[in-house]
Amino acid sequence: MQGTNFRGSFWCRDILKLLIQFKGIVVVSIQDGKSCFLWHDMWSGMVCSQAFPELFSFAKNQLISVSVAANSPLLHDLFHLPLSPETQDQYFVLTNAIQSLNLQANYDQ
Secondary structure, X not given: OOOOOOOOOHHHHHHHHOHHHHHOOXXXXXXXXXXXXXXXXXXXXXXXXXXXXXXXXXXXOOOOEHHHHHOOOOHHHHEOOOOOHHHHHHHHHHHHHHHOOOOOOOOOX
């Protein structure tokens, strides 16, 4: 099998096509924020990669958890700077959403 390019089964690829729609239905109840992706899971009533597409393109780590972002001493360190005017507005909305979280010791649900 050397030299072959494994892409997964066609069933798996078909299911993954529905992932974005599924993520738009399932809402994570944030507790500790460790198992919830900041950009790809629905929390606070939105999927951040879809709500803030311009800001998402500036993210240094697109697979960051809510917990890591919330515990980051300087939130702007998570982004490639400088931010454009559109992304600055999105940054402030996201910052307010993160700062309004009350992380607890329980697991996310």
